[in-house]
Amino acid sequence: MPDPLLPGPLWLIGCGNMAGAMLAGWIQAGIDPSHVTVIRPSGLPAAPGVRALTSAPEDEVPAVVLLGFKPRMLDNVAPALAPALDPGTILISILAGVEQASLRARFPAPRTIVKAMPNLPVRLGKGVVNLYSDSQDIEAKAMATGLMAALGHAEWFEDEDLFQAAGILTGAGPAFLFRFVDALADAGEAIGLPRAQALRLAASMVRGSGILADSSDESPGRLAERVASPGGTTEAGLNVLDSDAALSGLVRRTLEAARARSLEMAAEARPPSD
Template identity: 50%
Template sequence: MSGLVMPSGWFVGCGNMGGAMVAGWVKAGVDLSALTAISPSGRDIPGVAVSTDLPDGEPEWVWLGHKPYQVEEVAAKVAPRIGAHTVILSILAGVECASLRRLFPEARAIVRLMPNLPVSDGEGVTGLYSDDADPALRDEISAIVGKLGFAPWGEHEADLTAISTVAGSGPAYVARFIAAMARQAEALGLPAEIAQRLALETVAGTGVMARASGEAMGPLATRVASPGGSTEAGLKVLDGDAGMDDLVARTVEAARRRTEEMAAAARD
Protein backbone atom coordinates (compact mmCIF):
# COMPACT_ATOMS: atom_id res chain seq x y z
CA MET A 1 0.00 0.00 0.00
CA SER A 2 1.15 3.55 -0.74
CA GLY A 3 -0.14 4.90 2.59
CA LEU A 4 -2.23 7.50 0.76
CA VAL A 5 -5.91 7.70 1.65
CA MET A 6 -8.43 9.27 -0.70
CA PRO A 7 -10.56 11.85 1.15
CA SER A 8 -14.18 10.84 1.63
CA GLY A 9 -16.36 11.72 -1.30
CA TRP A 10 -18.03 10.82 -4.54
CA PHE A 11 -17.00 10.19 -8.14
CA VAL A 12 -20.08 11.32 -10.04
CA GLY A 13 -20.17 9.63 -13.44
CA CYS A 14 -17.25 7.23 -13.23
CA GLY A 15 -17.07 6.21 -16.91
CA ASN A 16 -14.07 5.39 -19.09
CA MET A 17 -11.78 8.12 -17.79
CA GLY A 18 -13.00 7.94 -14.20
CA GLY A 19 -12.63 4.17 -14.27
CA ALA A 20 -9.09 4.55 -15.63
CA MET A 21 -8.22 6.86 -12.72
CA VAL A 22 -9.67 4.43 -10.19
CA ALA A 23 -7.72 1.57 -11.79
CA GLY A 24 -4.52 3.61 -11.54
CA TRP A 25 -5.10 4.39 -7.87
CA VAL A 26 -5.85 0.75 -7.11
CA LYS A 27 -2.59 -0.33 -8.77
CA ALA A 28 -0.72 2.37 -6.81
CA GLY A 29 -2.18 1.13 -3.53
CA VAL A 30 -4.21 4.25 -2.70
CA ASP A 31 -6.88 3.57 -0.08
CA LEU A 32 -10.21 4.23 -1.80
CA SER A 33 -12.45 2.96 0.99
CA ALA A 34 -13.94 6.43 1.55
CA LEU A 35 -14.73 7.00 -2.15
CA THR A 36 -18.08 6.08 -3.70
CA ALA A 37 -18.63 6.02 -7.45
CA ILE A 38 -22.08 7.26 -8.45
CA SER A 39 -23.30 5.23 -11.42
CA PRO A 40 -27.02 5.22 -12.37
CA SER A 41 -26.58 1.77 -13.95
CA GLY A 42 -24.93 0.38 -10.81
CA ARG A 43 -22.21 -1.25 -12.92
CA ASP A 44 -19.28 -2.74 -11.08
CA ILE A 45 -16.16 -0.55 -10.87
CA PRO A 46 -13.33 -2.65 -9.43
CA GLY A 47 -11.66 -1.09 -6.42
CA VAL A 48 -14.39 1.29 -5.34
CA ALA A 49 -17.89 1.13 -3.82
CA VAL A 50 -20.70 1.91 -6.27
CA SER A 51 -24.05 3.58 -5.60
CA THR A 52 -26.88 4.42 -7.97
CA ASP A 53 -27.69 7.58 -6.01
CA LEU A 54 -25.94 10.18 -3.86
CA PRO A 55 -25.02 8.83 -0.41
CA ASP A 56 -25.95 10.65 2.79
CA GLY A 57 -23.64 13.21 4.32
CA GLU A 58 -21.44 16.03 3.08
CA PRO A 59 -18.48 14.85 0.97
CA GLU A 60 -14.94 16.20 1.31
CA TRP A 61 -14.12 15.81 -2.38
CA VAL A 62 -16.51 15.45 -5.32
CA TRP A 63 -15.08 14.28 -8.63
CA LEU A 64 -17.15 15.16 -11.71
CA GLY A 65 -16.65 12.61 -14.48
CA HIS A 66 -19.94 12.65 -16.40
CA LYS A 67 -20.48 14.06 -19.90
CA PRO A 68 -19.81 17.81 -20.06
CA TYR A 69 -23.26 18.57 -21.48
CA GLN A 70 -24.82 17.03 -18.34
CA VAL A 71 -23.17 19.50 -15.97
CA GLU A 72 -26.26 21.64 -15.33
CA GLU A 73 -28.44 18.58 -14.66
CA VAL A 74 -25.87 16.98 -12.36
CA ALA A 75 -25.16 20.22 -10.52
CA ALA A 76 -28.86 20.66 -9.74
CA LYS A 77 -28.74 17.38 -7.80
CA VAL A 78 -25.27 17.65 -6.29
CA ALA A 79 -24.96 21.36 -5.39
CA PRO A 80 -27.46 21.26 -2.49
CA ARG A 81 -25.17 18.69 -0.81
CA ILE A 82 -22.01 20.77 -1.21
CA GLY A 83 -20.74 22.65 1.84
CA ALA A 84 -17.92 25.06 2.57
CA HIS A 85 -15.50 22.16 3.17
CA THR A 86 -16.19 20.38 -0.14
CA VAL A 87 -13.70 20.47 -3.00
CA ILE A 88 -15.03 20.07 -6.55
CA LEU A 89 -12.60 18.23 -8.85
CA SER A 90 -13.77 18.24 -12.46
CA ILE A 91 -12.48 16.19 -15.40
CA LEU A 92 -15.13 17.71 -17.69
CA ALA A 93 -13.55 18.88 -20.93
CA GLY A 94 -14.27 22.51 -21.73
CA VAL A 95 -16.21 23.34 -18.54
CA GLU A 96 -14.28 26.25 -17.05
CA CYS A 97 -13.73 27.17 -13.40
CA ALA A 98 -16.07 30.15 -13.67
CA SER A 99 -18.90 27.92 -14.91
CA LEU A 100 -18.26 25.41 -12.13
CA ARG A 101 -18.12 28.15 -9.48
CA ARG A 102 -21.50 29.43 -10.71
CA LEU A 103 -22.95 25.93 -10.35
CA PHE A 104 -21.27 25.15 -7.01
CA PRO A 105 -21.12 28.53 -5.22
CA GLU A 106 -20.63 27.05 -1.74
CA ALA A 107 -17.63 24.83 -2.57
CA ARG A 108 -14.32 25.30 -0.75
CA ALA A 109 -12.40 25.20 -4.03
CA ILE A 110 -12.85 24.36 -7.70
CA VAL A 111 -10.14 22.26 -9.35
CA ARG A 112 -10.01 21.19 -12.99
CA LEU A 113 -8.11 18.12 -14.13
CA MET A 114 -7.38 16.90 -17.65
CA PRO A 115 -6.17 13.27 -17.45
CA ASN A 116 -5.47 10.84 -20.26
CA LEU A 117 -6.23 7.13 -20.39
CA PRO A 118 -2.72 5.85 -19.50
CA VAL A 119 -3.49 6.96 -15.92
CA SER A 120 -4.93 3.45 -15.59
CA ASP A 121 -1.35 2.13 -15.46
CA GLY A 122 0.20 5.02 -13.57
CA GLU A 123 1.72 6.23 -16.85
CA GLY A 124 -0.67 9.07 -17.57
CA VAL A 125 -0.56 12.84 -17.84
CA THR A 126 -3.02 14.91 -15.82
CA GLY A 127 -3.10 18.67 -16.18
CA LEU A 128 -4.27 20.53 -13.06
CA TYR A 129 -5.59 24.05 -12.55
CA SER A 130 -7.35 26.02 -9.83
CA ASP A 131 -7.69 29.70 -9.10
CA ASP A 132 -8.82 29.22 -5.50
CA ALA A 133 -7.14 26.12 -4.06
CA ASP A 134 -4.69 26.96 -1.28
CA PRO A 135 -1.13 25.53 -1.23
CA ALA A 136 -1.99 22.79 1.28
CA LEU A 137 -4.88 21.57 -0.85
CA ARG A 138 -2.74 21.69 -3.99
CA ASP A 139 -0.14 19.52 -2.27
CA GLU A 140 -2.81 17.04 -1.18
CA ILE A 141 -4.25 16.83 -4.69
CA SER A 142 -0.78 16.50 -6.23
CA ALA A 143 0.00 13.57 -3.95
CA ILE A 144 -3.17 11.72 -4.98
CA VAL A 145 -3.11 12.55 -8.70
CA GLY A 146 0.66 12.11 -8.90
CA LYS A 147 0.11 8.39 -8.34
CA LEU A 148 -1.38 8.32 -11.85
CA GLY A 149 1.72 9.73 -13.59
CA PHE A 150 2.92 13.21 -14.55
CA ALA A 151 0.62 15.83 -13.00
CA PRO A 152 1.69 19.43 -13.73
CA TRP A 153 -0.25 22.47 -12.47
CA GLY A 154 -1.07 25.04 -15.12
CA GLU A 155 -0.31 28.67 -14.36
CA HIS A 156 -3.31 29.75 -16.43
CA GLU A 157 -6.56 27.96 -17.16
CA ALA A 158 -5.76 28.10 -20.87
CA ASP A 159 -2.83 25.78 -20.12
CA LEU A 160 -5.37 22.99 -19.62
CA THR A 161 -6.46 23.36 -23.23
CA ALA A 162 -2.88 22.86 -24.36
CA ILE A 163 -2.47 19.84 -22.10
CA SER A 164 -5.75 18.24 -23.11
CA THR A 165 -5.30 18.75 -26.84
CA VAL A 166 -1.82 17.19 -26.72
CA ALA A 167 -1.74 14.72 -23.83
CA GLY A 168 -5.46 14.14 -23.35
CA SER A 169 -6.17 13.46 -27.01
CA GLY A 170 -2.64 12.26 -27.71
CA PRO A 171 -3.16 8.53 -26.99
CA ALA A 172 -5.75 8.43 -29.78
CA TYR A 173 -3.32 10.06 -32.20
CA VAL A 174 -0.48 7.74 -31.17
CA ALA A 175 -2.84 4.79 -31.64
CA ARG A 176 -3.55 5.97 -35.19
CA PHE A 177 0.21 6.27 -35.84
CA ILE A 178 0.84 2.76 -34.53
CA ALA A 179 -1.97 1.39 -36.70
CA ALA A 180 -0.55 3.16 -39.77
CA MET A 181 2.92 1.75 -39.07
CA ALA A 182 1.42 -1.72 -38.66
CA ARG A 183 -0.43 -1.46 -41.98
CA GLN A 184 2.80 -0.59 -43.74
CA ALA A 185 4.56 -3.53 -42.09
CA GLU A 186 1.78 -5.76 -43.43
CA ALA A 187 2.14 -4.19 -46.87
CA LEU A 188 5.79 -5.23 -46.78
CA GLY A 189 4.72 -8.84 -46.27
CA LEU A 190 4.63 -9.38 -42.50
CA PRO A 191 1.70 -11.25 -40.87
CA ALA A 192 -0.86 -8.94 -39.27
CA GLU A 193 -0.14 -10.08 -35.70
CA ILE A 194 3.59 -9.54 -36.03
CA ALA A 195 3.09 -6.22 -37.82
CA GLN A 196 0.88 -4.91 -35.02
CA ARG A 197 3.31 -6.02 -32.29
CA LEU A 198 6.26 -4.62 -34.23
CA ALA A 199 4.69 -1.16 -34.49
CA LEU A 200 3.48 -1.14 -30.88
CA GLU A 201 6.79 -2.24 -29.38
CA THR A 202 8.72 0.24 -31.53
CA VAL A 203 6.67 3.17 -30.23
CA ALA A 204 6.62 1.91 -26.62
CA GLY A 205 10.35 1.17 -26.61
CA THR A 206 11.23 4.55 -28.07
CA GLY A 207 9.21 6.29 -25.36
CA VAL A 208 10.82 4.28 -22.58
CA MET A 209 14.30 4.90 -23.98
CA ALA A 210 13.73 8.64 -24.41
CA ARG A 211 12.27 9.05 -20.93
CA ALA A 212 15.12 7.11 -19.31
CA SER A 213 17.84 9.02 -21.14
CA GLY A 214 16.24 12.49 -21.13
CA GLU A 215 17.46 12.86 -24.70
CA ALA A 216 15.69 15.39 -26.91
CA MET A 217 13.74 14.03 -29.86
CA GLY A 218 15.84 15.76 -32.50
CA PRO A 219 19.16 14.21 -31.45
CA LEU A 220 17.45 10.86 -30.88
CA ALA A 221 16.15 10.81 -34.45
CA THR A 222 19.56 11.85 -35.76
CA ARG A 223 21.20 9.06 -33.80
CA VAL A 224 18.93 6.50 -35.46
CA ALA A 225 19.38 7.92 -38.96
CA SER A 226 22.70 7.20 -40.66
CA PRO A 227 23.68 9.86 -43.23
CA GLY A 228 22.39 8.82 -46.63
CA GLY A 229 20.62 5.78 -45.19
CA SER A 230 17.06 4.46 -45.33
CA THR A 231 15.91 6.16 -42.09
CA GLU A 232 17.12 9.53 -43.34
CA ALA A 233 15.16 8.99 -46.56
CA GLY A 234 12.00 8.42 -44.52
CA LEU A 235 12.66 11.42 -42.31
CA LYS A 236 12.86 13.67 -45.35
CA VAL A 237 9.22 12.79 -46.04
CA LEU A 238 8.14 13.46 -42.44
CA ASP A 239 10.13 16.70 -42.31
CA GLY A 240 8.98 18.00 -45.71
CA ASP A 241 6.12 20.30 -46.65
CA ALA A 242 2.77 18.94 -45.40
CA GLY A 243 4.77 16.44 -43.36
CA MET A 244 4.59 15.51 -39.69
CA ASP A 245 4.67 19.04 -38.21
CA ASP A 246 1.90 20.23 -40.51
CA LEU A 247 -0.29 17.18 -39.87
CA VAL A 248 0.12 17.39 -36.10
CA ALA A 249 -0.50 21.16 -36.12
CA ARG A 250 -3.79 20.70 -37.99
CA THR A 251 -4.80 17.82 -35.72
CA VAL A 252 -4.12 19.71 -32.49
CA GLU A 253 -5.79 22.85 -33.81
CA ALA A 254 -8.99 20.91 -34.58
CA ALA A 255 -9.01 19.52 -31.03
CA ARG A 256 -8.30 22.96 -29.52
CA ARG A 257 -11.10 24.55 -31.52
CA ARG A 258 -13.60 21.91 -30.37
CA THR A 259 -12.51 22.37 -26.73
CA GLU A 260 -13.24 26.09 -26.99
CA GLU A 261 -16.64 25.37 -28.56
CA MET A 262 -17.53 23.14 -25.58
CA ALA A 263 -16.34 25.81 -23.15
CA ALA A 264 -18.54 28.41 -24.86
CA ALA A 265 -21.55 26.07 -24.67
CA ALA A 266 -20.96 25.53 -20.92
CA ARG A 267 -20.95 29.30 -20.32
CA ASP A 268 -24.41 29.75 -21.87
Protein backbone atom coordinates in the same frame (compact mmCIF):
# COMPACT_ATOMS: atom_id res chain seq x y z
CA MET B 1 -8.04 3.16 8.87
CA PRO B 2 -6.88 6.53 7.39
CA ASP B 3 -6.06 6.49 3.69
CA PRO B 4 -2.67 8.05 2.82
CA LEU B 5 -4.05 9.56 -0.40
CA LEU B 6 -7.48 10.66 0.85
CA PRO B 7 -8.59 12.93 3.70
CA GLY B 8 -12.07 11.37 3.64
CA PRO B 9 -14.70 9.87 1.32
CA LEU B 10 -14.13 10.09 -2.44
CA TRP B 11 -17.15 10.29 -4.72
CA LEU B 12 -16.91 9.65 -8.45
CA ILE B 13 -19.85 11.21 -10.26
CA GLY B 14 -19.92 9.07 -13.37
CA CYS B 15 -17.37 6.41 -14.16
CA GLY B 16 -16.74 6.22 -17.90
CA ASN B 17 -13.49 5.38 -19.64
CA MET B 18 -11.35 8.11 -18.12
CA ALA B 19 -12.81 8.17 -14.61
CA GLY B 20 -12.72 4.38 -14.60
CA ALA B 21 -9.04 4.46 -15.59
CA MET B 22 -8.33 6.89 -12.75
CA LEU B 23 -10.18 4.69 -10.28
CA ALA B 24 -8.18 1.65 -11.41
CA GLY B 25 -4.94 3.62 -11.07
CA TRP B 26 -5.83 4.81 -7.57
CA ILE B 27 -6.73 1.33 -6.37
CA GLN B 28 -3.45 0.08 -7.81
CA ALA B 29 -1.68 2.90 -5.93
CA GLY B 30 -3.21 1.76 -2.63
CA ILE B 31 -6.47 3.65 -2.13
CA ASP B 32 -8.89 1.57 -0.06
CA PRO B 33 -11.88 0.81 -2.34
CA SER B 34 -14.21 1.06 0.65
CA HIS B 35 -13.46 4.79 0.82
CA VAL B 36 -14.80 5.30 -2.70
CA THR B 37 -18.38 5.70 -3.92
CA VAL B 38 -19.33 5.69 -7.60
CA ILE B 39 -22.59 7.51 -8.32
CA ARG B 40 -24.16 6.96 -11.72
CA PRO B 41 -27.66 6.34 -13.09
CA SER B 42 -27.06 2.64 -13.75
CA GLY B 43 -25.82 1.94 -10.24
CA LEU B 44 -23.53 -0.71 -11.76
CA PRO B 45 -20.43 -1.73 -9.78
CA ALA B 46 -17.22 -0.07 -10.96
CA ALA B 47 -14.61 -2.11 -9.08
CA PRO B 48 -14.53 -4.72 -6.32
CA GLY B 49 -15.12 -3.15 -2.91
CA VAL B 50 -16.27 0.20 -4.33
CA ARG B 51 -19.77 1.28 -3.30
CA ALA B 52 -22.06 1.97 -6.28
CA LEU B 53 -25.17 4.15 -5.94
CA THR B 54 -27.66 5.87 -8.23
CA SER B 55 -27.75 9.08 -6.17
CA ALA B 56 -25.62 10.89 -3.62
CA PRO B 57 -25.69 9.36 -0.13
CA GLU B 58 -27.30 11.49 2.56
CA ASP B 59 -25.23 10.14 5.44
CA GLU B 60 -21.83 11.64 4.56
CA VAL B 61 -20.10 14.71 3.19
CA PRO B 62 -17.42 13.90 0.60
CA ALA B 63 -13.84 15.09 1.08
CA VAL B 64 -13.20 14.82 -2.65
CA VAL B 65 -15.60 14.70 -5.58
CA LEU B 66 -14.53 13.81 -9.12
CA LEU B 67 -16.82 14.94 -11.93
CA GLY B 68 -16.37 12.18 -14.50
CA PHE B 69 -19.44 12.37 -16.74
CA LYS B 70 -19.99 13.87 -20.18
CA PRO B 71 -19.71 17.69 -20.17
CA ARG B 72 -23.15 18.03 -21.74
CA MET B 73 -24.65 16.46 -18.60
CA LEU B 74 -23.38 19.23 -16.29
CA ASP B 75 -26.73 20.95 -15.83
CA ASN B 76 -28.47 17.62 -15.27
CA VAL B 77 -26.08 16.61 -12.50
CA ALA B 78 -25.28 19.89 -10.72
CA PRO B 79 -28.68 20.72 -9.12
CA ALA B 80 -28.77 17.47 -7.12
CA LEU B 81 -25.05 17.31 -6.36
CA ALA B 82 -24.30 20.90 -5.36
CA PRO B 83 -26.28 20.85 -2.06
CA ALA B 84 -24.29 17.77 -0.92
CA LEU B 85 -20.96 19.62 -1.02
CA ASP B 86 -19.55 21.87 1.69
CA PRO B 87 -16.75 24.47 1.67
CA GLY B 88 -14.12 21.86 2.58
CA THR B 89 -15.02 19.52 -0.28
CA ILE B 90 -12.37 19.45 -2.98
CA LEU B 91 -14.17 19.34 -6.31
CA ILE B 92 -12.12 17.93 -9.20
CA SER B 93 -13.44 18.19 -12.74
CA ILE B 94 -12.21 16.21 -15.73
CA LEU B 95 -14.97 17.67 -17.92
CA ALA B 96 -13.23 18.59 -21.17
CA GLY B 97 -13.58 22.24 -22.12
CA VAL B 98 -15.62 23.29 -19.06
CA GLU B 99 -14.13 26.46 -17.59
CA GLN B 100 -13.46 27.21 -13.93
CA ALA B 101 -16.06 29.98 -13.90
CA SER B 102 -18.68 27.60 -15.31
CA LEU B 103 -17.95 25.13 -12.52
CA ARG B 104 -18.11 27.81 -9.81
CA ALA B 105 -21.46 28.97 -11.15
CA ARG B 106 -22.92 25.50 -10.56
CA PHE B 107 -21.01 24.56 -7.39
CA PRO B 108 -20.76 27.65 -5.14
CA ALA B 109 -19.91 25.90 -1.86
CA PRO B 110 -16.44 24.31 -2.35
CA ARG B 111 -13.50 26.65 -1.69
CA THR B 112 -11.28 24.55 -3.94
CA ILE B 113 -12.26 23.54 -7.45
CA VAL B 114 -9.53 21.82 -9.45
CA LYS B 115 -9.63 21.25 -13.17
CA ALA B 116 -7.72 18.11 -14.13
CA MET B 117 -6.97 16.66 -17.54
CA PRO B 118 -5.69 13.09 -17.29
CA ASN B 119 -4.94 10.65 -20.09
CA LEU B 120 -5.73 6.97 -20.40
CA PRO B 121 -2.34 5.60 -19.18
CA VAL B 122 -3.33 6.74 -15.67
CA ARG B 123 -4.83 3.25 -15.45
CA LEU B 124 -1.26 1.93 -15.25
CA GLY B 125 0.12 4.73 -13.11
CA LYS B 126 1.93 6.02 -16.21
CA GLY B 127 -0.35 8.89 -17.17
CA VAL B 128 -0.04 12.65 -17.39
CA VAL B 129 -2.45 14.80 -15.39
CA ASN B 130 -2.57 18.55 -16.02
CA LEU B 131 -3.98 20.64 -13.17
CA TYR B 132 -5.41 24.14 -12.75
CA SER B 133 -7.21 25.90 -9.91
CA ASP B 134 -7.92 29.44 -8.81
CA SER B 135 -7.91 28.29 -5.17
CA GLN B 136 -5.42 29.74 -2.71
CA ASP B 137 -5.77 26.76 -0.36
CA ILE B 138 -2.24 25.33 -0.39
CA GLU B 139 -3.18 22.28 1.67
CA ALA B 140 -6.08 21.34 -0.62
CA LYS B 141 -3.95 21.76 -3.72
CA ALA B 142 -1.19 19.65 -2.18
CA MET B 143 -3.73 16.90 -1.51
CA ALA B 144 -4.90 17.09 -5.14
CA THR B 145 -1.27 16.93 -6.30
CA GLY B 146 -0.65 13.76 -4.30
CA LEU B 147 -3.83 12.15 -5.55
CA MET B 148 -2.97 12.86 -9.18
CA ALA B 149 0.75 12.09 -8.84
CA ALA B 150 -0.29 8.55 -7.86
CA LEU B 151 -1.49 8.22 -11.47
CA GLY B 152 1.76 9.36 -13.13
CA HIS B 153 3.15 12.81 -13.88
CA ALA B 154 1.10 15.68 -12.40
CA GLU B 155 1.80 19.24 -13.52
CA TRP B 156 0.14 22.50 -12.44
CA PHE B 157 -0.62 25.46 -14.70
CA GLU B 158 -1.07 29.04 -13.53
CA ASP B 159 -2.99 30.03 -16.66
CA GLU B 160 -6.28 28.35 -17.59
CA ASP B 161 -5.73 28.85 -21.32
CA LEU B 162 -2.35 27.08 -21.11
CA PHE B 163 -4.01 24.30 -19.12
CA GLN B 164 -6.55 23.88 -21.91
CA ALA B 165 -3.80 23.76 -24.54
CA ALA B 166 -1.83 21.20 -22.55
CA GLY B 167 -4.96 19.10 -22.20
CA ILE B 168 -5.20 18.85 -25.98
CA LEU B 169 -1.58 17.72 -26.21
CA THR B 170 -1.57 15.14 -23.42
CA GLY B 171 -5.25 14.32 -22.98
CA ALA B 172 -6.11 13.67 -26.62
CA GLY B 173 -2.53 12.85 -27.59
CA PRO B 174 -2.67 9.14 -26.72
CA ALA B 175 -5.50 8.66 -29.25
CA PHE B 176 -3.37 10.30 -31.93
CA LEU B 177 -0.38 8.15 -30.96
CA PHE B 178 -2.51 4.99 -31.05
CA ARG B 179 -3.56 5.93 -34.57
CA PHE B 180 0.10 6.28 -35.53
CA VAL B 181 0.93 2.87 -34.03
CA ASP B 182 -1.95 1.39 -36.00
CA ALA B 183 -0.68 3.11 -39.15
CA LEU B 184 2.81 1.69 -38.55
CA ALA B 185 1.29 -1.78 -38.25
CA ASP B 186 -0.69 -1.24 -41.46
CA ALA B 187 2.48 -0.17 -43.24
CA GLY B 188 4.39 -3.14 -41.83
CA GLU B 189 1.70 -5.46 -43.13
CA ALA B 190 1.90 -3.76 -46.52
CA ILE B 191 5.61 -4.61 -46.80
CA GLY B 192 5.02 -8.27 -45.93
CA LEU B 193 4.75 -8.72 -42.15
CA PRO B 194 1.82 -10.61 -40.63
CA ARG B 195 -0.62 -8.07 -39.12
CA ALA B 196 -0.37 -9.33 -35.53
CA GLN B 197 3.40 -9.35 -35.64
CA ALA B 198 3.58 -5.88 -37.17
CA LEU B 199 1.31 -4.49 -34.45
CA ARG B 200 3.28 -6.21 -31.69
CA LEU B 201 6.57 -4.86 -33.00
CA ALA B 202 5.19 -1.35 -33.53
CA ALA B 203 3.78 -1.14 -29.99
CA SER B 204 7.00 -2.44 -28.43
CA MET B 205 9.06 -0.03 -30.50
CA VAL B 206 6.94 2.94 -29.40
CA ARG B 207 7.21 1.92 -25.74
CA GLY B 208 11.00 1.77 -25.79
CA SER B 209 11.37 4.89 -27.91
CA GLY B 210 9.12 6.85 -25.56
CA ILE B 211 11.23 5.88 -22.56
CA LEU B 212 14.37 6.93 -24.44
CA ALA B 213 12.88 10.28 -25.49
CA ASP B 214 11.78 10.96 -21.90
CA SER B 215 15.13 10.08 -20.33
CA SER B 216 17.55 11.50 -22.92
CA ASP B 217 19.22 14.89 -22.70
CA GLU B 218 18.93 15.13 -26.48
CA SER B 219 15.86 16.42 -28.29
CA PRO B 220 13.60 13.98 -30.14
CA GLY B 221 14.73 15.64 -33.37
CA ARG B 222 18.34 14.91 -32.55
CA LEU B 223 17.51 11.34 -31.57
CA ALA B 224 15.83 10.86 -34.95
CA GLU B 225 19.00 12.07 -36.64
CA ARG B 226 21.07 9.62 -34.59
CA VAL B 227 18.94 6.70 -35.81
CA ALA B 228 19.39 7.72 -39.44
CA SER B 229 22.65 6.97 -41.28
CA PRO B 230 23.46 9.20 -44.27
CA GLY B 231 22.06 7.62 -47.39
CA GLY B 232 20.44 4.80 -45.40
CA THR B 233 16.95 3.37 -45.05
CA THR B 234 15.87 5.54 -42.09
CA GLU B 235 16.92 8.72 -43.86
CA ALA B 236 14.88 7.69 -46.89
CA GLY B 237 11.79 7.35 -44.69
CA LEU B 238 12.45 10.59 -42.80
CA ASN B 239 12.67 12.40 -46.13
CA VAL B 240 9.03 11.46 -46.74
CA LEU B 241 7.90 12.71 -43.30
CA ASP B 242 9.95 15.89 -43.59
CA SER B 243 9.03 16.78 -47.15
CA ASP B 244 6.96 19.99 -47.06
CA ALA B 245 6.76 19.47 -43.27
CA ALA B 246 4.20 16.74 -43.97
CA LEU B 247 4.14 15.16 -40.50
CA SER B 248 4.57 18.43 -38.61
CA GLY B 249 1.75 20.07 -40.53
CA LEU B 250 -0.56 17.09 -40.06
CA VAL B 251 0.00 17.01 -36.31
CA ARG B 252 -0.48 20.77 -36.03
CA ARG B 253 -3.80 20.58 -37.87
CA THR B 254 -4.84 17.68 -35.65
CA LEU B 255 -4.23 19.63 -32.45
CA GLU B 256 -5.84 22.76 -33.88
CA ALA B 257 -9.00 20.81 -34.70
CA ALA B 258 -9.13 19.38 -31.18
CA ARG B 259 -8.53 22.82 -29.65
CA ALA B 260 -11.30 24.38 -31.75
CA ARG B 261 -13.73 21.78 -30.44
CA SER B 262 -12.53 22.43 -26.88
CA LEU B 263 -13.35 26.13 -27.28
CA GLU B 264 -16.81 25.24 -28.59
CA MET B 265 -17.42 22.99 -25.58
CA ALA B 266 -16.33 25.74 -23.21
CA ALA B 267 -18.84 28.12 -24.78
CA GLU B 268 -21.60 25.51 -24.61
CA ALA B 269 -21.00 24.94 -20.88
CA ARG B 270 -21.14 28.61 -19.85
CA PRO B 271 -24.25 29.42 -17.84
CA PRO B 272 -26.76 31.68 -19.58
CA SER B 273 -26.13 35.37 -18.94
CA ASP B 274 -28.76 37.31 -17.03
